[in-house]
Amino acid sequence: xxxxxxHYTLMAxxxxxxxxxVYLAIxxxxxxxxxxxxxxxxxxxxxxxxxIMAPDIFLTYVPVSVGLYTALILVLIKKTERFEGEEx
Amino acid sequence: xxxxxxxxxxxxxxxxxIVLSAAFALGGIALYLPPRNVRSLAEIFLKTTFNPEYRIxxxxxxxxxxxxxxxxxxxxxxxxxxxxxxxxGALTLFRGLSExxxxxxxxxxxxxxxxxxxxxxxxxVMIIAVGASLALHGHxxxxxxxxxxxxxxxxxxxxxxxxxxxxxxxxxxVKKAVLLRSIGLSxxxxxxxxxxxxxxxxxSTAYIFQNQPKVYADYGIPSYLGNTIVLGGTLxxxxxxxxxxxxxxxxALLILITIPEDYAKTIVLExxx
Amino acid sequence: MEAVQFLFNIVVVSMIMxxxxxxxxxxxxxxxxxxxxxxxxxxxxxxxxxxxxxFRYVEPNPLPPILTTIPPTSTxxxxxxxxxxxxLPQALVLxxxxxxLAVTLFLIFLTIQxxxxxxxxxxxxxxxxxx
Numbered sequence: 088x089x090x091x092x093x094h095y096t097l098m099a100x101x102x103x104x105x106x107x108x109v110y111l112a113i114x115x116x117x118x119x120x121x122x123x124x125x126x127x128x129x130x131x132x133x134x135x136x137x138x139i140m141a142p143d144i145f146l147t148y149v150p151v152s153v154g155l156y157t158a159l160i161l162v163l164i165k166k167t168e169r170f171e172g173e174e175x
Numbered sequence: 176x177x178x179x180x181x182x183x184x185x186x187x188x189x190x191x192x193i194v195l196s197a198a199f200a201l202g203g204i205a206l207y208l209p210p211r212n213v214r215s216l217a218e219i220f221l222k223t224t225f226n227p228e229y230r231i232x233x234x235x236x237x238x239x240x241x242x243x244x245x246x247x248x249x250x251x252x253x254x255x256x257x258x259x260x261x262x263x264g265a266l267t268l269f270r271g272l273s274e275x276x277x278x279x280x281x282x283x284x285x286x287x288x289x290x291x292x293x294x295x296x297x298x299x300v301m302i303i304a305v306g307a308s309l310a311l312h313g314h315x316x317x318x319x320x321x322x323x324x325x326x327x328x329x330x331x332x333x334x335x336x337x338x339x340x341x342x343x344x345x346x347x348x349v350k351k352a353v354l355l356r357s358i359g360l361s362x363x364x365x366x367x368x369x370x371x372x373x374x375x376x377x378x379s380t381a382y383i384f385q386n387q388p389k390v391y392a393d394y395g396i397p398s399y400l401g402n403t404i405v406l407g408g409t410l411x412x413x414x415x416x417x418x419x420x421x422x423x424x425x426x427a428l429l430i431l432i433t434i435p436e437d438y439a440k441t442i443v444l445e446x447x448x
Numbered sequence: 449m450e451a452v453q454f455l456f457n458i459v460v461v462s463m464i465m466x467x468x469x470x471x472x473x474x475x476x477x478x479x480x481x482x483x484x485x486x487x488x489x490x491x492x493x494x495x496x497x498x499x500x501x502x503f504r505y506v507e508p509n510p511l512p513p514i515l516t517t518i519p520p521t522s523t524x525x526x527x528x529x530x531x532x533x534x535x536l537p538q539a540l541v542l543x544x545x546x547x548x549l550a551v552t553l554f555l556i557f558l559t560i561q562x563x564x565x566x567x568x569x570x571x572x573x574x575x576x577x578x579x
Contacts, residue, residue, distance in 0.1 A: 094509060095455035102462040106192065107185055109466050109489055113473035114181065118481055125485050132492055135459075140512040141499050141538050142317035143239045146309065147545055148492075150325040155425070156488060156552070158332055159432065163481060163556050166436050167563040171479030171570075192465060196457035200450060208453055209505040217502070217534040222525060225515050236515035238535035243542060254543045261550035265557040317514065321546060405518060428553060432560075440564055 098138050105131040116171055118164050126157045220246070233386050234398040235314040235407045243319070244413045248384035252367070255417070259360065262424050266353070269431050271442055286338045295337045302330045310418035314407030320414040324421025331426045340433045343426075352427035359420030366412045370394050386410070452505070460500070466493045480559050480569045484552065491548045495541045502534030513538070 105128050112124035129152040136145040213221075223229045224238045233245040243251055286292065310323030335343050367383055374381035374394045381392040386408040388395040396408040470493065473486030504510055513535035517524055563569055566577065 090508060092451055092455070095452055099455045099458040102459045103189055103192065106188055106462045106465050106469075109469050110185060110188060111181075112489070113469055113477070113482075113486060118479070121482065121485055125489065128489065129492070132496060135496065136499070139496075139499055139503060140510055140533055142512055142514075143319060143322065144495075144499060144538055144541055144545070146317055146319075146322040147325060147542060150322075150329055151545065151549055152488075152492065154329045154332070155325070155549075159553070159556055160481065160485065162432055163559060166560055167481065167569050168479075171477065171482055188465060192458060192462050196461045197454055199457050199461075200454040209456065209503045211505055213502075213504055213532075213534050217536060218529055220535055221513060221529050221532055225518075225520060226525065236518055236520075238513040238515075238532075239538050239542070242535055242539040247539065250540075250543055254546050257547050258550045261554045264554050268557050268561055317512075321542065432557070443561075444564060 094138065098135060101131050101134045101138070105135070118169055118171060119161070122157055122160050122164070126153055129153050129156075230388075230390055233408065233410070235405070235410055237314055237316070239317075240313050240319050240410060240414070244410050245384070245386050248367075255360065255363065255420075258421075258424070262353075262356075262428065265428055265431070266349075269439075269443060271445075272431060272434065272439055283339050283341045286342075287336075291337050295333055299330045299333060302333075303327055306330075306418070306422075310414050311411070313414040314410040315405060318414075320417025321421060323414070323418040324425075327418065327422040328425035328429075331429055335429060335433050340430060340435075344430050347423075347426055347430075349427050349430055352423045352430070356420050356423040356427065359416050359423065362416040363413060363420070366409055366416065369409065370396065384409075460497075463493055463497050463500075478571050480562070480571065483571075484555055484559070487555075488548070488552055491544075495544055495548075498537050498541055498544075502537040504533055506531050 108124050108128035108131060112121050112128060115121040115124065129148070133145055133149050133153070136148060220238055220242065223232045224241050225234060225236045226232045227234070233241045235241045235245075306323045306327035308323075309318040309326060310320060313319035313323070331343060370381045370385040370392075371383055374392065377394070379392070379394065381394050382389065385392065386395060387398060396406075396412075398406055398408045400406050467490065470486045470490040474483055474490065477483065477486070511528070511532040513532045515524070515528060520528070559569065562574075566574055568574065
């Protein structure tokens with residue numbers, strides 16, 4: 088296959104999968120699962136940053152978004168409430 | 176029933192994206208196509224980033240680090256001060272907690288099992304080595320100050336999870352971490368004025384954030400060591416000091432946020448009432 | 449050429465979808481923690497769209513803005529200028545990621561303090577308290 092089309096196809100697949108992850112993260116009512124879907128979305132964004140030829144941004148984004156945000160929000164959930172809205 | 180609604184909505188979202196982009200591509204109103212030439216400002220940045228013929232060149236083969244610390248150094252100065260203000264605000268909200276933590280002797284022998292502790296000890300050494308390598312090579316390969324600092328900040332998080340918060344705060348307390356962060360920030364401030372101080376003692380002038388000799392200011396930090404090693408002037412000092420400052424700032428915040436809730440609530444709410 | 453246009457438009461339209469879904473998450477979900485998660489997704493998507501502005505179309509693949517031969521000859525530099533992408537949006541996005549991180553850290557600390565005082569993180573219940 089032509090290498091230009093392969094490059095752009097990988098970018099399109101990564102962005103479509105990130106749309107699925109963002110929808111699942113917003114619609115979920117259990118907050119621990121929402122944080123895991125948000126980390127999945129950050130992984131697809133990191134792949135997209137690599138394919139756009141931006142290595143400095145990629146090295147900043149991976150430890151900040153997959154490492155620090157996920158751990159801090161999990162500590163926050165432990166100290167406050169786990170389910171949003173009212174329990175049915 | 177609820178799961179089928181979610182599956183239908185996801186499939187609809189994907190089909191909508193594909194159909195919209197096909198309509199834009201085939202209908203002649205291309206939403207965006209990447210251009211073949213880059214803007215003329217970017218051509219100036221790319222042409223003069225490692226070119227001894229131009230006097231404005233910062234002599235580092237990495238264009239992004241040169242823009243962050245040399246061409247647009249004042250933006251980075253204000254970004255570092257915004258981060259500092261956020262840390263000061265977070266420390267103010269939890270005031271009174273760090274002094275009580277260092278006064279009492281809290282004996283806690285716990286944590287996860289022996290296997291996890293041994294693997295964590297090996298992993299922490301590797302994480303700190305990778306972070307230091309990213310910081311010191313920032314002017315030659317992708318890397319730099321903030322990248323190395325954020326990578327090193329993952330290591331104390333692992334220590335807090337597998338050992339305990341009290342183990343971490345016995346070796347580096349909150350006050351010591353804030354002090355070390357301030358030392359790192361003052362090294363950044365000193366490097367900003369370094370060429371100015373050198374030039375003033377020789378009865379001449381220079382700019383602040385100056386890296387290489389410019390047209391009317393003939394002083395600078397050397398950019399080559401010998402004939403083959405590229406030093407990068409002030410970029411190396413900036414990257415190392417920024418890594419130090421960012422890592423210790425995160426250590427201070429992580430210790431404060433992982434103190435158990437029943438112990439912290441009494442100390443923090445006493446002052447409110 | 450048509451295929452490349454179609455595939456690149458998929459990326460841009462899916463970023464617009466992400467902005468729409470995360471903005472709905474900030475406005476319509478009543479929990480403070482969900483609002484923080486949606487806000488981080490929103491700022492990441494906007495940073496990605498800024499970097500997409502600096503991309504360019506070169507026949508095998510474009511180069512990242514880093515010189516690979518030291519010291520470079522003048523033909524090296526002219527090839528580099530014709531094939532490398534724009535480095536200025538990447539430097540601005542680096543600053544934006546750090547500022548977003550600082551604001552989110554402060555929001556997390558504020559949420560913990562709000563829970564300690566009001567014993568709830570539901571925005572509708574806090575609005576009814578009037579105190």
